[in-house]
Amino acid sequence: MTTDTKPLDPGLQELERVTIRFAGDSGDGMQLTGTQFTRTAAVYGNDISTLPDFPAEIRAPAGSLPGVSGFQISFSSNDIHTPGDEPDVLVAMNPAALKTNVGDLPAGGALIVNSDAFTQQNLNKAGYAANPLTDGSLKQYALFEIPISTLNERSLDGLDMTSKQKDLTKNFFALGIMFWLYGRDMDGTIRWIDDKFGKRPVVAEANKRALKAGYAFGETTEIFHTHYRVAPAHLPPGTYRNITGNEATALGMLAASKLAGRPLFYGSYPITPASDILHQLSGYKNFGVKTFQAEDEIAAIGAAIGASYGGAMGMTASSGPGIALKSEALGLAIMVELPLVVIDVQRAGPSTGMPTKTEQADLLQVLFGRNSDSPLPVVAPATPGECFDLAIEAWRLALKYVTPVVYLSDAFLATGAEPWKIPSLDDLPDISVENWTDAATFHPYERDPLTLARKWAIPGTPGLEHRIGGLEKADITGNVSYDPENHHRMQLLRQAKVARIADDIPPLEAHGPERGDLLILGWGSTYGAIRSAVERLQAQGRSVAHAHLRHLNPFPTNTEKVLRSYRKVLIPEVNLGQLLMLIRAQFLIDAEGYDRVRGKPFRIAEIVEQAERILGIRD
């Protein structure tokens, strides 16, 4: 018998992956709690994926069902692609949060509730006829009732604060419990509290005490028999940070400006979920970035086109409703052939829809939502971190082909986070282009024979004074022309210019067997769920592969070949079959769609099940 083995903590259990959902009132600080847990898990070295889920109302009536705000984080010692289908642990800060979330918790899942919030009044607001904590309806879960409000207030005794102010810190008490439960260090969050509330020492002290009291509660009470460890993940070597899609988009645009050697001009009108990009870029003034909060969506794109006309990198962003308003100006950018990047952070529904919820249903809008045939390239990142790479790719295409480019993100990518390996600047591409300066050989609509890009000359260049505009252009000279054959030729040229980009983008790659029974084809933020589903199916021995499009116009040249290498093609989308329509129309391939539009990302299990149906192993 060896004697040097350390005694094992009998209550410590090793887990590969844990998914936690924090849910509470939109005033309860659930997004902050989730973000703090996320960064702590990320810095610890876990792979992470998050799904913030919050209402559009800033402060819906307290305790009401519409006011519930949630944040789900999945962290793992393995490579993960999604924020988890269902939580292992649900933290519910009030009856409304319980009611709207408990349905997602599987039987046996851990349910931690703030029992203080289960007052008759709150139960009424949530529409509970009886108290679920006492009526036995939660017996399938491991229920932990903790009087969080009372315990928290007690831990803040002696601080010069009102009861109401003290209550605002209870989310940190809950966070402290979770930190203990999953063996996390509090130092990072304590530093964050000091930074954030440095000028208000009482508030800082209260939040720190709440956090530590929650941690101590977990440690000293016997309510939890077990606590857990999720080891760091084996990520590729490098320096990492935690990043959301919107952050990566803003950084990618900043990097593109550096790589192109041109200043960035960002025109934008506030809209959920794109506004954070404006907030972030407005902080990069010392990079020469110019941000412009316009009077409306049209002015935002108009100013961006004006800036590009002047030789800057003009850019604008919005979500679906704002993209609709920008359509006419986008057509102008196509006609005058200027570089421009338009970001569409898609959200759910037509009209105002569900502004904070995700969807990927603007694909056909950005491809076809303009008068006449007006082609432009479309790119779409697949993960939050990839938003960085695709931002650079969007600019590479815009500058090289002198064309507007649409970049399709969505609410899930925009607010979801994952660990991101910080790239080395040396690994990033040179995307710079020269403006035309030679007066002797200048014709505004003469094209590069290879790319079909027109000669781009900017104001201030002597001898190249010329006029552009939305009226049809004569080939070569760019003068206004109503000549029938010229118009036909110009329509074909504009189309060919975009089509030729196919030769300049990476081929579509299949993850899995090169030929097989089923290919699951996706685009955008469905990447994680599809990849996980395919890995699960492959582990079961199924002949299934995953391919994910980053370029939606034009498609990579080998797209048809890849699709035809499988007996069946399944296209899951968070829309009613938009990529499906394009694939069927362009390649005459009898692909099947699988659509779920609930304002939420796909669950892995439902894609697995749909694949099994197609493979004939499930009804």
Added chain:
Amino acid sequence: MTEPTMPTTPPDQPPLSAENAAVIQLTRKDFVSDQEVRWCPGCGDYSILAQTQKQMPDFGVPKEKIVFISGIGCSGRLPYYMNTYGFHTIHGRAPTLATGLKAARPDLMVWVITGDGDALSIGGNHVIHSMRRNVDITMVMFNNRIYGLTKGQASPTSEFGKKTKSTPAGTVDTPIMPLTIALAAEASFVARSVDTHTEHLQGTLQRAGMHHGSTFVEILQNCNIFNDGAWRDFTDREVREDRMLVLEHGKPMIFGKDRDKGIRLRGLHPEVVTIGENGIAESDLLVHDEQADEPYLALMLSRMFWPDYPVPVGVLRAVPRPTHDQLIEGQIAAATAALGQGDLADVLASGETWTVD
């Protein structure tokens, strides 16, 4: 809140002053493009184009540094006829492109050419916001009180009750007063002239082009096809002196063939008086002050119109104010001074990071 201040050295400003004219020897012909002018014969736009081309050399700005941006309407064609850089954009949006261009390229001299429908109907919002931001552009609005290019519908400046193709029983919309809008939107330069009063027009364009900031010039323009004689009642040679008030800074407001009529203030209203009658002397008249801090006088002038009053022409308001591009450049300079030139690698690695070996 601290007041925004003018950066001490505006970045790379164009030499927008007449002294530089000597350096660059350009003539009107240098500003005539090779495109055939295609307005209806007799259109007031010809005169505006001619005066604009004639005026250009005086600014001393090399023509490659000048950009004309227009919207949609008959006025929108003007950039094609100027041998400068030009951008014929979409309906109502010219100010937005001009705003972005000027922000990105403060070194350029940017003109916006628009009409009453383009500027005040579909593009009203952009006019207001470009003015309040004091974007350093010269906006020239051709006002013919009609939609000409679409063949004769009522415009936002058409008189109440006007019968047009689209309003056979007369329009039920009260017209907009363009100069009042510009003043309310905080334009730092507001003026009016007339297409056929060529000398006055050229002088007005000169003043407008020299001004730094949001410049709004209304040109009363005749559409001889769809709204002929829209302004004739007071612009015709025989009546203009009696029915128009030519504004001059620091001078009393006198008009009339015999220079015997004037404007004085009665309560809150302007009143037309005759010098020498009822004891009225020149010293009783309002003295024009285009530089007044507050735009009360300019606002009053902007609402005076024939037949109740003589129609004021000239510069209503011209005040200095930091321009949009200067303020943007000022913030960039301040951020760079405080934080140093941005370092991309630093920003990419900002926040909490960790290393995986």
